Amino acid sequence: MNPLYTLPVDEPAYSFGFLDEYAKREVRRSILKAICIPGYQTPYASREMPMGRGFGTGGLQLTLALIGPGDTLKVIDQGADDSVNAVNLRHFVELTCPGVDTSEHTAEASLIQSRHRIPERPLEPSQVLVLQVPYPDPLVIVEASESRRKVMHGEGDYSRLLTKLYEDIVQFDEITIAHRYPTRINGHYVIDPSPIPRFDISKLHQSRALTLLGAGREKKIYAVPPYTNAAPLVFDDVPFRVEDFTDDDGHRRPCGRCASRESFLDEIIDDSGTRHWQCSDSDYCNEHLAQADTGERP
């Protein structure tokens, strides 16, 4: 390196959306392909982002390729806007996308990037949900080789996945897949819906909003288009079961804060060792609480 070379200290700020324009165009083209083939894992040349692989770089590239001035972005992690990773991602978008608004309210957002949850409030046709994906392929639990998995997807061959579910029932009398539940999209491709709980799977089915899923490290983009069937993989005689929040007396536990009996709950153990339950979706909880205060039913 030329010893006379000095680093520019006043280099202008990064371009809008951090990524160069060619990269954003490539992501947009892959999104279009993903929407055209619901559930198909579209390969793309994922770029390195300035946060760790596994921290939502796939979702972030989707968000940055789609967002423009006038958009309102909501970022959540574990259902909460104030979780460290959500704060970090939101801050990064604010830094690199001037003219973009951010909001903590699901209803106000045109674009929602989320990790591990789908908001409780049903989404609108004008909204896009971006989910961060660590493992894009549901077949990875039965087949390690990606080239062999690609053939299985193409042929709609999910027999080994069904065998795994069957073996669970034989061994444990229960399907043991907790989250990332394999879900068939539009009658063909089975997707890994990202680590959302089983509780959220039904929200993908015939959703009015577009759902995009981005895996940065594994370099895949896939989509559940609006008004598309999304069905968890089950057997006719074994019903799909979501997380159980009934107490010992058989009542549905309410949120300890807003008293909702309809939301996914976080289990919290306080200093005295007592367990409490609270909404995982913080915006839903706040709204429910405000409505309860004014005497309205949500």
Next chain:
Amino acid sequence: MGYVAIKGGGRAIQGADAALDALRTREGEQGTPLSLDTIENQLRLLTSRVISEGGLYHPRLAALAIKQMQGDTLEAAFALRAYRSTKPRLLQTPVQNTANMRLIRRISSAFKDIPGGQMLGPTPDYALRLMRMDLADESPEAFRSMAQRFLDDVPASDLPDSFPKVVDALRAEGLLPALENTTQEAFDITREPLVFPVPRSAALATMARAETGSLLAIAYSNMRGYGDVHPTIAELRVGYLPVMLPHPVTGEPVEAGEVLMTECEVVAMYENEDGSGTPTFTLGYGACFGHNEVKAISMAILDRALQKGMRDGPGNPSEDPEFVLLHVDGVDSMGFASHYKMPHYVTFQSDMDRLRTTQQKQAQSEPSTPGDCA
């Protein structure tokens, strides 16, 4: 009870940043901030590793990344890569000829006498790893005169510009297969995802920016017995490669600069590739930015192993392109290992639900033990 879950994320992140910087500067008034020159020169192998794994030849920015990341090679390479994402690809370099490298070191373990001769150069290979206590408290005067005295002893005319390549001699003797001119364009891993099967150029590019330790571990598995490359180093060279680019007006190749790089060619046991013709030795190739000999050797061994796996099907992990190429990237693997530190409350809640349900079902189906009234 208030909303306890995970409030205050923003303030916590700021606090973490401040704490990191406090540790970086904790020497206080006695401390001297590291200059980028110091890092680039005195920690040159660290800089080499970071430009190589970052996949961006920018020693200055690499030095800055090393300073900022407090010496963490994975984080520093990561910062370089992320910087790279902001830059468009303007040009594809034509094929560069490494025979033109201005060498600082080249050896062959195949022949005692090679055209141009062996040149040990700067290497700790035969140094005794005894602690040099005199470096612990080095005087600036002695430090400053060292390099000058070294060069004084060498007349400039003794420094040849380039050396012939050992593998060319092997080819001339018919011990290696003749070079085939390929018309296939090189695979650009920064613009195309790896969809298997991938061409050899995709494998080479992936390994060139792979994490050194990861490459070494998989190559070592092949050396120890999970594989059978049994390499001999035909040539290992370290030096500055002139980068030739087409002139924007005339189109003629002009030297745009030079990059420090390490190149290794290993010769492996002979094969009769197509069953006909004469059997010849086989070749494995490794090259990367910077001075990283272990990386270049590991890459050359794995190139040989992967070529075998691509042809015959993998017989062990080091011959499996998916296994090797998808697990050697430091930015990917380090990021994913780190991500486990993030909150996983929702998925863990879901896991607990499955375990509790399974436990309950098992308890119901088991007859209770007599005397157990809990």
